[in-house]
Amino acid sequence: MNGTPKGFFQSKRGLRQGDPLSPYLFIVMQEVLSRLIKHAADNGRIHPFFQARGTLLVSHLMYTDDIVIFANGSKRSIKGLMQVLNSYESWSGQVLSKEKSAIFFSKHILMSRKRSILRISGFSEGSFPFKYLGVPIVNGRLKAFDFTDLLGKVKKKIAGWKMKLLSVGGRTVLLRHVLSSMATHLLAVLHVPKIVIRELNKLLSSFFWGHSLWADFFKGKYVRDKHLSLLVPNKGTSVWKSIVNSIPDVLHNSKWLVREGNLSFWYDNWEEGGPLHIHYPVIDHSMIKIKECRIENGWDIPLLERLVGQQKANDVYQFLARRNEGQDVLVWMKENNGSFSTKSAWDCIRIQAPPLNWAHWIWHNHIPKKMSIMMWKASNNCLSVDAKIQMAGIPMVSKCNCCVLGNMEDLNHVLCSGEFARQLWHMAAVQLGVHMSEFRTWQEQIDFWFR
Numbered sequence: 299m300n301g302t303p304k305g306f307f308q309s310k311r312g313l314r315q316g317d318p319l320s321p322y323l324f325i326v327m328q329e330v331l332s333r334l335i336k337h338a339a340d341n342g343r344i345h346p347f348f349q350a351r352g353t354l355l356v357s358h359l360m361y362t363d364d365i366v367i368f369a370n371g372s373k374r375s376i377k378g379l380m381q382v383l384n385s386y387e388s389w390s391g392q393v394l395s396k397e398k399s400a401i402f403f404s405k406h407i408l409m410s411r412k413r414s415i416l417r418i419s420g421f422s423e424g425s426f427p428f429k430y431l432g433v434p435i436v437n438g439r440l441k442a443f444d445f446t447d448l449l450g451k452v453k454k455k456i457a458g459w460k461m462k463l464l465s466v467g468g469r470t471v472l473l474r475h476v477l478s479s480m481a482t483h484l485l486a487v488l489h490v491p492k493i494v495i496r497e498l499n500k501l502l503s504s505f506f507w508g509h510s511l512w513a514d515f516f517k518g519k520y521v522r523d524k525h526l527s528l529l530v531p532n533k534g535t536s537v538w539k540s541i542v543n544s545i546p547d548v549l550h551n552s553k554w555l556v557r558e559g560n561l562s563f564w565y566d567n568w569e570e571g572g573p574l575h576i577h578y579p580v581i582d583h584s585m586i587k588i589k590e591c592r593i594e595n596g597w598d599i600p601l602l603e604r605l606v607g608q609q610k611a612n613d614v615y616q617f618l619a620r621r622n623e624g625q626d627v628l629v630w631m632k633e634n635n636g637s638f639s640t641k642s643a644w645d646c647i648r649i650q651a652p653p654l655n656w657a658h659w660i661w662h663n664h665i666p667k668k669m670s671i672m673m674w675k676a677s678n679n680c681l682s683v684d685a686k687i688q689m690a691g692i693p694m695v696s697k698c699n700c701c702v703l704g705n706m707e708d709l710n711h712v713l714c715s716g717e718f719a720r721q722l723w724h725m726a727a728v729q730l731g732v733h734m735s736e737f738r739t740w741q742e743q744i745d746f747w748f749r
C-alpha cells in the first residue's frame with residue numbers, strides 16, 4: 299500500500315473506488331464504446347466531421363472518462379450516434395451524464411438544424427472554449443499559454459508516481475502508455491506550439507532519467523574545483539574509479555564552442571589544436587578561465603602572450619575574436635547534432651569484430667528475434683550443441699536428431715552437413731534458383747549464400 303507492505307485484507311464481491319481491478323474493467327468497457335463508434339463510422343451510420351484533406355479521420359478521442367466524438371450534423375449521424383450510446387449504456391450499466399455532456403456546433407450550422415439535433419439527442423449546447431485534458435478547445439489557433447493546465451497535469455502525474463519504486467523498464471512503460479498517449483491524442487487534433495512540445499519532452503525525459511543526484515554527489519565528493527582531465531583513479535569506490543577511467547574517452551570526443559568563455563583556458567578542449575596544456579607548459583595562472591583574459595572591448599593580448607607566447611597568442615586572439623555571445627556549448631563530436639548518446643559512446647570504446655556480410659539479414663525486422671539470436675550465437679560459436687558441451691568438459695555421448703543413423707552433433711553437422719540441413723539448403727537453393735555446391739563448414743556455406 300503506497301510503497302510499504304500492510305496487513306492482509308479479505309476481498310469481497312463488487313468493486314470499490316480505488317480497487318486495483320477497476321481501471322482494467324474501465325479500459326475494457328472503453329474499448330467496447332470505442333469499437334462501437336468506429337464500427338458505426340465505418341458503416342456510414344455516423345458521418346465524419348469534415349477535416350482537412352489528407353489528415354487522419356478522427357471519429358472520437360478518449361481519455362479516462364472524457365470522450366469527444368466528432369460527427370457531421372445530419373439527422374442520420376445524430377440518430378446513429380444516439381443508438382451507439384444507448385447500446386453502450388444498456389450493455390455496460392453505465393449511464394451517460396447528460397448534464398456533463400454537451401454538443402459543440404460548427405459555426406456553419408443552421409439554427410433550425412441545431413434545434414432538431416438538440417431535440418433528438420437530449421443534450422444541451424456547449425460553448426467555446428471548453429477544456430479537454432486541460433487544454434482549451436477554441437475556434438482557431440492555440441497559444442502556448444493555453445497549455446499551462448496540461449503541463450501542470452503532467453507535472454502532477456509525474457510527482458505522484460513513486461520514482462524510487464520504478465525500474466527503468468517500469469518508467470518506460472508508464473511514459474509510453476500514459477503520458478505519451480495523452481500527448482498523441484492531442485497532437486492528432488491540435489496545432490500545438492513547438493515550445494509546448496519542447497516543455498513536455500523536457501518533463502518526460504527528466505522523469506525518465508531522474509534527477510542527476512548521483513552526478514552532483516560525485517562532483518561534490520571527488521571533483522570539487524579540479525579540472526576533469528586532472529583526475530586520477532587512485533581513490534574512491536570502484537564505481538568512481540571506472541568513471542574516472544572513462545573520462546579521457548569523453549573529453550577526447552567532446553569539444554567546447556566558446557561563447558562567454560566560462561571555461562578553463564588550459565584544460566578544456568576549445569581551441570583547434572586540442573587542450574592548450576598539451577602543447578604549452580602551464581607555468582602560472584593554472585586555473586585561469588578564458589573569460590578572465592578579456593578586457594574592456596577586447597582581449598588582454600599581453601596576458602595571452604605571457605601564457606602561450608607571442609605567436610600562439612595571435613592565433614588564440616584571432617580565434618576568440620570570432621566567437622559568439624551566449625553560453626558555452628559542449629559538443630559531442632561523435633554525433634552529427636552534437637548531443638551525447640550512449641550508442642555513439644559505446645561505439646567509441648567497444649572492440650568491434652569485423653561485420654558479417656549477412657548480419658543485416660539475420661537482424662532483419664521480419665525475422666523473429668529468437669531466430670536472430672540463434673544465428674548470432676551460432677556465428678559466435680555459442681550454440682550448445684553436444685560437441686560444445688563435450689568441450690566444456692562434460693562427458694556425454696553425442697547423437698544428432700537429424701539423421702537416421704545418428705552422428706556426432708556439432709555446429710557444422712546441424713547447420714550444414716547433416717541430412718536435415720542438407721535437404722533444407724537444397725530445397726531453398728532449388729526454389730530460389732541458387733547454384734549451391736557442397737561446403738565443408740556452415741560458415742563457408744552461409745558466406746556463399748549471402749555473397
Ligand SMILES: [Zn+2]
Nearest residue numbers: 698700701716
Ligand atoms: Zn544428423
